[in-house]
Amino acid sequence: MHQMIPAWVDGTLTPVEKLDVHQRGLRHKAVSVFVLRGKEILMQRRALGKYHTPGLWANTCCTHPMWDEDSAACAQRRLQDELGITGLTPEFRGQLEYRADVGGGLVEHEVVDVFVAQATAGLQVALNPDEVMDTRWMSVASLNEEIAHHPEQFTPWIKIYLKDHAGLIFAEELPRS
Numbered sequence: 784m785h786q787m788i789p790a791w792v793d794g795t796l797t798p799v800e801k802l803d804v805h806q807r808g809l810r811h812k813a814v815s816v817f818v819l820r821g822k823e824i825l826m827q828r829r830a831l832g833k834y835h836t837p838g839l840w841a842n843t844c845c846t847h848p849m850w851d852e853d854s855a856a857c858a859q860r861r862l863q864d865e866l867g868i869t870g871l872t873p874e875f876r877g878q879l880e881y882r883a884d885v886g887g888g889l890v891e892h893e894v895v896d897v898f899v900a901q902a903t904a905g906l907q908v909a910l911n912p913d914e915v916m917d918t919r920w921m922s923v924a925s926l927n928e929e930i931a932h933h934p935e936q937f938t939p940w941i942k943i944y945l946k947d948h949a950g951l952i953f954a955e956e957l958p959r960s
Contacts, residue, residue: 788812788847798850805835808882808890811847814857815895815944816873817952818843820902820920827866828917829938835885838916841938845895854896862900866918867909873898877951883939891940897952923953 787798790811804811818825824842831837844865848857855875862868876899882892908918921929927945930937944952 786847787850789850801847802834804847805885805889805891808892810880810892810894812854813845813847813891813893813895814854814861814898815845815940816843816858816862816898816900818862818868818871818900818902818906819953820906823920823922824926825866825902825908826919826921826926827915828919830912830914830916832913835887835889835891836938839938840936841941842944845940855898858896858898865911865914867907867911870903871900871906873900876954879944879948879951881940881943881947883943885939893940895940897944897948899952923949 785800785802788801788804788811789796790799790804790809791797792799792809799809799811803809826840827843828840829836829838844861846857846861848854855873858873859871862871862873876897878894878896880894882890885891910916910918923945930942930945934942
């Protein structure tokens, strides 16, 4: 079954098949979640079977809402689907837009609702191997350092988020200067 996601076609939000959206570089809705533990982010390494950016590190989870799905419900659904995480209530931080070549002739042009959730003590993670091959906790500083030294190991969107949108995502977690 092909997933239909909300994309803009000729200025109108329309359900379009996910692969077609990426092949055509259509602007579409997305959700990104950052689970934080203090100043650390729960990062995921995308499964090797993913049709774009396989094996690359990304934020906790990213996805496309189904047609007519609320973005907050989508964020909770994908935390459970990808990582087996339940019991968190992601907080909406804002919306951003980016466009990035993700390889193989595919383009992500996303209008992203960004959510942040604080990890609970003893947070349990159970990876869905079709989606995620590994996870690790990383501080923003160490993540930026690793991206500087090994950019090829990270998805285009995590690099864009950290470079252009860190204030939105980590507003309450970053030290004030």
